[in-house]
Amino acid sequence: MEEDFMPRIIGFLCKWCTYAGADLAGVSRIQYPPSILPIRVMCSSRVDPLFVISSFLRGADAVLVAGCHPGDCHYQRGNYYTRRRYAVLRKIFEELGLEADRLRLSWISASEGRRFADVITDYTERIKKKGPNPVKKEVFL
Amino acid sequence: MSDPKKEGEGLKGAAFSGGKSSLETVLGFLKRTLAEGCFDALLLPVKAPGGDSFPYVLVQDKALLEDRGSPLPPIMPVQGGKAVSSLTRRGKAPRKVAALMRPCEVRATIELFKLAQVDLENIFLISIDCPGVLPVKDFAADPEKGMAAFGEVLEKWGDRKVRPVCQICHRFTAPLSDDGAGMVVDLHIGLLGIEDGEVLLIPYSPAGEEILAKLDLVPAAGGDILSAWRDRANELTKKRGEERRRAQEEMKSKVRGLNNLLETFDKCINCHNCMRVCPVCYCRLCYFDSEAVKHPPDDYLRRAGDWGSIRFLPDTILFQVGRMSHMSLSCVSCGTCEDACPMDIPVAQVFSLVADEAQEYFGYLPGRSTDEPIPLATYKEEELEEVEDAPQGASSETKEKDG
Amino acid sequence: MAKFLELDKGTEAGIRELLGQSLRNGQVKAVFALRRTTNGAVNYSLITDPQMMEEAVPLFPSMPSNAGQLLSRLTLKGPVEGPVAVVVRPCELRALVELVKREQGSLEGFLFISFTCPGVYPLKASANGEIEGKQTQYWEAVKSGKVVPEIRPTCRACEHFIPYNADITISLVGNKDVDKRCILFLNTAKGAELVKGVGGKLSEGELETAELHAHREERLAEKKSLYDQGQLSGLGMDGLIEIFSRCIGCRGCRSACPICYCNLCTFDSFDYEYEPSTYEEELKKRGGVRIPPNTIFYHLGRLTHVGISCVGCGSCTDVCPVDIPLSAIFLQVGEAVQKIFDYIPGKDVEEDVPLATFEEVELTEIEE
Ligand code: SF4
Ligand code: SF4
Ligand code: SF4
Ligand code: SF4
Ligand code: SF4
Ligand code: FES
Numbered sequence: 001m002e003e004d005f006m007p008r009i010i011g012f013l014c015k016w017c018t019y020a021g022a023d024l025a026g027v028s029r030i031q032y033p034p035s036i037l038p039i040r041v042m043c044s045s046r047v048d049p050l051f052v053i054s055s056f057l058r059g060a061d062a063v064l065v066a067g068c069h070p071g072d073c074h075y076q077r078g079n080y081y082t083r084r085r086y087a088v089l090r091k092i093f094e095e096l097g098l099e100a101d102r103l104r105l106s107w108i109s110a111s112e113g114r115r116f117a118d119v120i121t122d123y124t125e126r127i128k129k130k131g132p133n134p135v136k137k138e139v140f141l
Numbered sequence: 142m143s144d145p146k147k148e149g150e151g152l153k154g155a156a157f158s159g160g161k162s163s164l165e166t167v168l169g170f171l172k173r174t175l176a177e178g179c180f181d182a183l184l185l186p187v188k189a190p191g192g193d194s195f196p197y198v199l200v201q202d203k204a205l206l207e208d209r210g211s212p213l214p215p216i217m218p219v220q221g222g223k224a225v226s227s228l229t230r231r232g233k234a235p236r237k238v239a240a241l242m243r244p245c246e247v248r249a250t251i252e253l254f255k256l257a258q259v260d261l262e263n264i265f266l267i268s269i270d271c272p273g274v275l276p277v278k279d280f281a282a283d284p285e286k287g288m289a290a291f292g293e294v295l296e297k298w299g300d301r302k303v304r305p306v307c308q309i310c311h312r313f314t315a316p317l318s319d320d321g322a323g324m325v326v327d328l329h330i331g332l333l334g335i336e337d338g339e340v341l342l343i344p345y346s347p348a349g350e351e352i353l354a355k356l357d358l359v360p361a362a363g364g365d366i367l368s369a370w371r372d373r374a375n376e377l378t379k380k381r382g383e384e385r386r387r388a389q390e391e392m393k394s395k396v397r398g399l400n401n402l403l404e405t406f407d408k409c410i411n412c413h414n415c416m417r418v419c420p421v422c423y424c425r426l427c428y429f430d431s432e433a434v435k436h437p438p439d440d441y442l443r444r445a446g447d448w449g450s451i452r453f454l455p456d457t458i459l460f461q462v463g464r465m466s467h468m469s470l471s472c473v474s475c476g477t478c479e480d481a482c483p484m485d486i487p488v489a490q491v492f493s494l495v496a497d498e499a500q501e502y503f504g505y506l507p508g509r510s511t512d513e514p515i516p517l518a519t520y521k522e523e524e525l526e527e528v529e530d531a532p533q534g535a536s537s538e539t540k541e542k543d544g
Numbered sequence: 545m546a547k548f549l550e551l552d553k554g555t556e557a558g559i560r561e562l563l564g565q566s567l568r569n570g571q572v573k574a575v576f577a578l579r580r581t582t583n584g585a586v587n588y589s590l591i592t593d594p595q596m597m598e599e600a601v602p603l604f605p606s607m608p609s610n611a612g613q614l615l616s617r618l619t620l621k622g623p624v625e626g627p628v629a630v631v632v633r634p635c636e637l638r639a640l641v642e643l644v645k646r647e648q649g650s651l652e653g654f655l656f657i658s659f660t661c662p663g664v665y666p667l668k669a670s671a672n673g674e675i676e677g678k679q680t681q682y683w684e685a686v687k688s689g690k691v692v693p694e695i696r697p698t699c700r701a702c703e704h705f706i707p708y709n710a711d712i713t714i715s716l717v718g719n720k721d722v723d724k725r726c727i728l729f730l731n732t733a734k735g736a737e738l739v740k741g742v743g744g745k746l747s748e749g750e751l752e753t754a755e756l757h758a759h760r761e762e763r764l765a766e767k768k769s770l771y772d773q774g775q776l777s778g779l780g781m782d783g784l785i786e787i788f789s790r791c792i793g794c795r796g797c798r799s800a801c802p803i804c805y806c807n808l809c810t811f812d813s814f815d816y817e818y819e820p821s822t823y824e825e826e827l828k829k830r831g832g833v834r835i836p837p838n839t840i841f842y843h844l845g846r847l848t849h850v851g852i853s854c855v856g857c858g859s860c861t862d863v864c865p866v867d868i869p870l871s872a873i874f875l876q877v878g879e880a881v882q883k884i885f886d887y888i889p890g891k892d893v894e895e896d897v898p899l900a901t902f903e904e905v906e907l908t909e910i911e912e
Pocket of ligand 5: 798803804806808810811846849850
């Protein structure tokens with residue numbers, strides 16, 4: 001059962017870094033599981049926490065928010081705000097006993113193709129162990 | 142979708158049974174329509190996991206109906222018209238959906254259709270005889286007690302326990318004949334005057350007839366059950382009509398005039414819950430929540446200076462009367478606004494009173510027909526001379542001159 | 545040591561007289577306080593006529609709306625040309641400060657009078673007139689310095705009952721002579737100015753006595769028991785669904801919440817309305833979809849919007865027709881969120897809302 005389950009991870013990837021990093025992983029033919037559904041955003045700070053909640057409630061097995069390393073944001077400060085918003089969102093999930101480990105924030109630069117593959121592999125393994133997001137079967141949301 | 146039976150055409154009904162109680166039978170009927178592919182999905186109230194509410198659910202999986210499907214729940218947490226609008230406001234329902242609602246909810250749906258907030262194309266409307274609902278607040282406070290109370294309501298058909306507007310509702314069933322109290326619906330489920338366990342399925346449109354035919358149900362004109370239903374429904378309609386008049390007279394003496402109105406809404410905290418749950422108030426951003434009602438501080442201070450003091454926020458009555466002027470022609474007396482008022486103001490009793498008068502004035506009945514325009518969305522060149530400040534007949538004279 | 549003025553009369557009468565006189569001699573242009581209308585309801589009012597001060601009931605134990613929200617509405621288009629004296633509760637003042645940080649109002653032109661707040665009864669008790677019968681019990685408890693029975697759960701659990709940013713703080717909690725002596729702590733020059741010429745006795749003393757500290761301990765214990773009762777961390781999605789399945793979608797919690805100031809809420813906007821195709825997808829996934837959709841989404845989303853600034857005022861719970869314990873949830877989750885940044889909403893108007901600022905090196909532990 002667990003073998004068959006390939007999680008669906010919604011990835012909000014910053015165009016300037018992580019998305020390019022994913023590209024690099026591709027052209028370098030680094031293997032990683034086909035679990036990620038990438039959505040390109042102009043900056044990690046474009047990711048409204050509501051996008052994450054919505055993905056989670058609509059049945060994504062996990063959500064990844066990824067952007068430039070602190071200090072490297074193309075817009076100077078975007079990812080600092082992202083980090084705070086994410087911290088708040090995660091705290092809300094934890095406080096309510098929701099599965100906060102289905103959320104992840106990672107900094108991956110354009111040159112870190114290897115790191116991108118590692119993050120996806122690691123995250124996918126973690127979610128595989130957890131199993132599908134039970135929320136996708138809920139009717140009374 | 143077509144208009145209800147025209148004058149003279151007799152009603153037909155098919156009896157249906159199979160459940161231990163009538164509501165179980167209704168559920169059985171609905172399951173059968175799903176099984177036979179009459180519809181792809183049903184929209185109906187379903188008991189929530191907490192057991193303390195009955196939200197509308199679009200159901201495809203029959204298992205959801207087991208022990209949960211509630212064709213006639215004890216409360217109306219969301220007005221069905223709102224549910225249908227939510228489903229179809231952005232375009233017709235994805236597939237063929239049968240929506241089962243109480244009569245006031247069906248009527249709200251029709252009004253919303255006329256207001257372009259509902260697409261009826263894939264919607265099959267089913268109404269059911271309604272004994273009223275309990276106040277949602279009472280039920281939330283003690284669901285178990287609520288369930289017991291509603292059992293009694295069903296038994297006695299109408300009871301002081303249901304909401305005040307339900308107690309005086311005279312449009313709790315489908316059109317009985319040609320008395321003009323019409324309602325657009327495809328199929329009506331009659332419970333009144335019929336033995337427990339049995340229900341009457343009355344088609345009101347060709348689509349309704351088709352569905353019955355598909356299920357090999359043959360509606361008959363006349364017949365004992367049909368006349369039992371009609372007699373009981375007629376009798377109750379009359380009685381409720383009288384009660385309505387009496388209650389409204391009493392209400393009138395309480396709310397007529399500015400001072401009485403002020404007193405009635407004195408406790409209003411401007412939460413606008415009443416507006417937001419009203420099916421007919423469909424605006425995304427209400428005028429009374431918009432920039433237009435946000436004034437510079439000087440304005441407020443000047444007004445306070447004029448009166449010595451003003452309530453803050455001011456304009457509570459402006460909101461109430463303004464809302465009336467926006468929607469009372471389409472008010473279906475459903476009581477949802479009153480349910481949602483945290484201050485227990487008899488909002489629906491006031492609104493339905495005003496609505497009845499406004500609707501009578503224009504000879505308009507919300508939900509009666511899909512083509513009859515809402516009076517404020519149309520006009521006649523010669524009408525309402527009595528409200529004009531001009532000598533009788535002046536308008537036509539002017540027109541002659543202009544012509 | 546702080547300066548305080550002692551008037552030789554009951555506290556509420558003292559306030560009324562002080563403000564009536566300030567209106568009369570033009571020291572203030574208007575007073576914003578609770579007032580009992582001729583029909584008996586108690587609402588906030590903007591009062592300019594000194595005579596009308598007789599109808600003011602500034603200490604009435606009910607909160608018809610969070611005054612922070614109302615004062616934001618008053619000053620949305622610009623500051624008042626004051627001075628306008630306002631008598632509001634600490635959480636209302638905090639809410640206003642949060643709104644001012646979001647450019648939804650102004651503190652300018654106001655003279656803030658607040659008090660050590662004993663809490664208020666649920667709005668329901670005001671809807672059905674029960675509060676009148678509870679006044680004696682209320683004021684007895686206030687005198688004794690104990691937590692007043694039957695006040696709202698969020699009030700019982702409120703640890704910020706001593707106002708921040710008040711020009712004048714009225715001593716209520718634990719004031720044994722609350723019905724005989726009106727004690728006003730003068731925190732600012734503006735406050736001191738206002739009481740000039742009203743007589744009374746000026747002295748020096750501490751507002752935060754040992755009794756008040758003991759009272760705070762009691763409130764903290766109440767908070768702990770509220771949190772223990774809520775068992776939020778054990779909720780999970782099933783628990784959330786159970787709590788919110790009776791939500792009727794009236795959005796009263798949002799319209800009553802002072803922190804929610806948007807004209808058009810995101811959750812009512814076009815963006816999150818389901819298209820027919822969305823319904824189709826969801827139906828396929830689940831076999832059934834609640835309609836209207838997005839109940840849990842709305843509440844979780846609102847938490848991300850207001851949690852950081854929630855002042856625990858309880859207005860959301862008060863207005864909820866089906867008694868969902870919203871403020872208990874928002875208070876607890878909000879506090880957890882605020883703790884990340886050591887933030888106390890409404891304490892200091894100069895301090896940025898944490899989500900509108902950042903530090904370059906922080907929160908490193910949350911990145912993986
Ligand atoms: S005003 Fe009240 S009674 Fe009339 S339709 Fe709206 S919610 Fe129903
Ligand atoms: S629901 Fe009640 S309190 Fe709220 S605005 Fe309507 S009448 Fe006023
Ligand atoms: S006030 Fe209560 S019923 Fe209304 S939206 Fe909020 S939680 Fe739901
Ligand atoms: S969420 Fe509730 S308790 Fe918090 S500030 Fe808003 S209304 Fe007050
Ligand atoms: S929930 Fe968010 S979007 Fe809605 S009113 Fe509150 S702050 Fe604004
Ligand atoms: S541009 Fe990559 S995080 Fe801002």
